[in-house]
Amino acid sequence: MSDIAIGGVGRRNYLNDSHSIRSWLLTTDHKRIAILYAISITIFFLIGGAAISLVRLELLTPNGMFLSDDSYNKLFTIHGVIMVWFFLIPSIPNTLGNFLLPLMIGASDVAFPRLNLLSWYLNITGGLFTVAALVGGGVDAGWTFYTPFSTEFSHGAIALAAIGVFISGFSSIATGVNFIATIHMLRMPGVTWFRLPLFVWSLYATSMMFVLATPVLAVTLLLLVIERLFHLPLFDPDYGGDPLLFQHLFWFYSHPAVYIMVLPSMGVITEVITCFARRRVFGYAFMVYALVSIAGIGFFVWGHHMFVSGQSPLASLIFSFLSFVVAVPSAIKVFNWTATLYRGQISFEAPMIYALGFVGLFTVGGLTGLFLASIPVDIHVHDTYFVVAHFHYIMVGGAVSAFFAGLHFWWPKITGRLYSESWARFAAILMFFGFNFTFFPQFVMGYAGMPRRYHVYPPEFQVYHVMSTIGATVLAAAYLLPPVYLGWSLWRGRRAGDNPWGASGLEWQTNSPPPPKNFVRRPEAPDQPYDYHPAGQAPRADERSPRRAANAAADR
Amino acid sequence: MSEDPKGARAAAHERRLTRALLAAWWSNLAIWAALLALLFTSLGLAYAPLGRWTLVVGLAIAAIKAALVAWFFMQINRATALIRLTALMAFVFVAALFTFTFTDIATRF
C-alpha cells in the first residue's frame, strides 16, 4: 500500500515503517524528526512570508493604503521574529542536519534521540507562544526588542513573544548538545575528523554557537520580561539603568545567530558544488579552519550593531576591526568554492543553480557587510534600507538559496523520488531574478536615505519601493513552485536509486529512502571526503561523466 | 560445607564495599569542612574594614570554593581533555562578553 506513494518497491524504509500518528509524534528516529521540522518550518515560513507580503503591498504608495502605523509595525516585527527564530535558524540544521548527520558519519541515530524529539516540541511550543502573541495583540518593537520601547512604552504582546522565543532557544541548545556529542562519539571507524564532509563540520561549528550564544539570548529575554511584567528596573534610565546593556546582551547572541544561519548553508554549498563540478573541494583544511574561525571570531564583533547607539568610540573601533577580520575566512571560502569549479565538469542541475547563486549573492551580502563594518559608512546608512538589503542578501540570497539547494540535492535520498528537473531549474532561475529585483533597489534607496521600518516615506523613494514589491511578487511565485513540483514528485515522481547524482558521501551508500536504522550493509568510509577527481586528473571532454553513468543506471 | 567459600567471598566483598564507602565519606567530608571554613571566613571578612577590597576578597574566596567543588566533587581533574576544553571554552566566551562590554563602559565619556 505504502509503496505506491513513497519508498522503494517492497523495501522497508523509515517512511513506511509504521503509519500511526503516534509513531510520528513520538518518534525518536532522526529522519522522522527531520520531516516533522520540515513541516513546521514550512508553516512558519508561510506566516512570515504572508506578513511581509502585506508590508510590501503597503509600501507601494508613500502614504500607505490599508494599514495603520501600529499594524505596519506589528507586521514587520512578526516577519523578523518568525523568519529568524522559527524558519532560518532551524531550517538547515534541524531538517537537513537532523536527517543527514548520522548518515554522513555512518551512525544509526544521533547521540540522544529522545532529546532530539524534545527539541522539536520545544521549537513548536515556542512557535505557538509567538503566534499567540501575533494574534493576541501583536508585537511592534521590531525583532530586536530594544528597550525602553519594549519594556515600557509598547502596548503589544511583547512578553508573550519574548517567552515564545525564550522557549525555542532551549530547542536550539538541545540540538547543539546533541550534534556535538554525535560528531564526537558516533563517527564510525575510518571517519576521522579530517575526512568529515564539510556539511558535518559546519553543523559542528553551528552547534558550538547554539550552545554558547543562545543562553545569553535567554537571559536577555528573561530580563526584558522581568522588567516589563514585574516592573523590576534593570535597563530603565530613570533608575540608573542603561538601554545599552540590553543591546550588548542582545547582540552578543544575535550576531553569532547570523552565523548560525549562514554556516550550515556554507556546508550545503560545498557538498553541492563538489558534486556538480565533479571536483574535490579546493583547500579542505582551510575550509575547516574558516568555518571554525567564523564561529569563534563571530562572538567578538557584536558591537558593530551599536556604532550609533552611544557605545564608546574605542569599543566601536575594536568591533569594527574585528568585523573586518571575520570577513577573511568567509572570503577564503568563496575563493575555495570558485577554485573548486576550476577544471571541473560543471553541470547545471537545480541544486547547482542555487549553489552558484549562493556564491554570488553571499559575496554581495558579505561585501556590503564590510561597508557596514566601516564606522563612517555605517553612520550614514545605519537604520536605512541599505542594512535591510545587506542582511537579506545573506539570509535570503544566501541561506534560503542554500536551503533549496540542499532540499533538491537530497530530495531523492529523503523521499526516494526524483523531482522534475525542468521545473526546478525554472524555479531556481526565477528565484534568482525575483530576489535581485526585490533587494537590489533597497541598496540604492538605503544609501539615498530611505529609513527602515518606516510606514510612510518621502515620495522620491516610491519608484524603488514599487520595483522591490514587483520583485517580491516574482520571488513569492518562485517560492510557491517547489511545493508544487516537489509534492507532485512524491505522488508521481520516478523512483530514485541509491545515488542518482553519483555523489560521494556515506549517505549515498544506503537506500533511498534509508531504512529505519540507516544502513543495511555497513558503508565503506572513504579515505578522503570528496571522492571526485582532483584538478590534474579532469577527464577529457570525450570521456563519459561518472554522474551521467550513474543517472543512466538509476533510470533502468 | 560447600557454602562456606561463597559466604566468605560475600563477606569479603561486603567489607570492601564498606571500606570504599567510608573512604569516599571521609574524603568528601574533609572537602565539605574546608568549604564551610571558607564560607565563614568570607562572612567574617565582610565585616572587616577592607574598603573597596571587600568585593574582591569575597569573590576570591568564592572562586576558591567553586574550584574545590569543580575539582573534588565534579572531578574535573579526572575528566577527559575534551570535557576540560568544553569548560574552558565557556569561560573564554564569558570572559569575552565581560571584556568587550567593559571596554565600552570604561571608555565612554
Added chain:
Amino acid sequence: MSDQTPALREPWDALAKQREAATFGIWVFLASELLFFGAIFLVYAYLRALHSTAFEQASSHTSVFYGTLNTAVLLTSSMTMVLAARAADIKVKAAVVVCLSLTAACGLIFLVVKGFEYKQDIDDGLLPGDHFALAAAAAKMFFSFYWGITVVHAVHLSIGIVAVLRLALDVYRDRLPLRSPQYEVTALYWHLVDIIWIILYPLLYLGGRSS
C-alpha cells in the same frame, strides 16, 4: 540486581560509550549554563560599575543570616550528592537512596529558608514597587537583580530536586540500574547549581557590611 540491558539505549552498542557520551553531553549543557549565568553576572557587574556605592549600600539590607545558612545547606547537599554518585559507582544501593534523599532534602530546606527570607524581604520593603524602602534609585536595580537571580536560581534548584527525587525513587524501586549514566549527569548539574550560588553569595550578601 543491575542488568546491563535496560541502561543501554539506541544508538549505542556499549554502555561505557553511552556513559562517556552522557557525561560529555551534560558538560556541554553545563557550558551553556555557564554562559547563561555569566550573562546574568555581567548585568550585575555592569550596573555595579555604574553605581558602586548604591549597590554596596543596598546589599547590606539583604539577610546575611538566611543567605549564609542557605549557602551552608547547599554546600552540604553537594557533598551528599557526591556520596550518592560514589555509592552508585561502588554499587551500594541503600547508600545511593539515602544520599539522594538527603540531597533532595537539603534542596527543599534551601527553598523553605528562601521562602522565609523572601517574606522578611517583603516586610522590610525590599520588593521594588511603590513601597520600596530604600531611597537610592540604583538600589531598586540591585533588588531587581536580587529577586530576578534568586528566582532563576530557585527554578534551577527545583528542577534539580525533582531530578534527584525521581532518581531516588527509581533506584528504590529497582527500576534504574546502578551503572546508568544518570547519576553522574544529575550530580554534575547539581554541583553547577551549587557553584552558581557560591558565586552569588558575596555579590548579594557580603557588601556594605563593614561600617
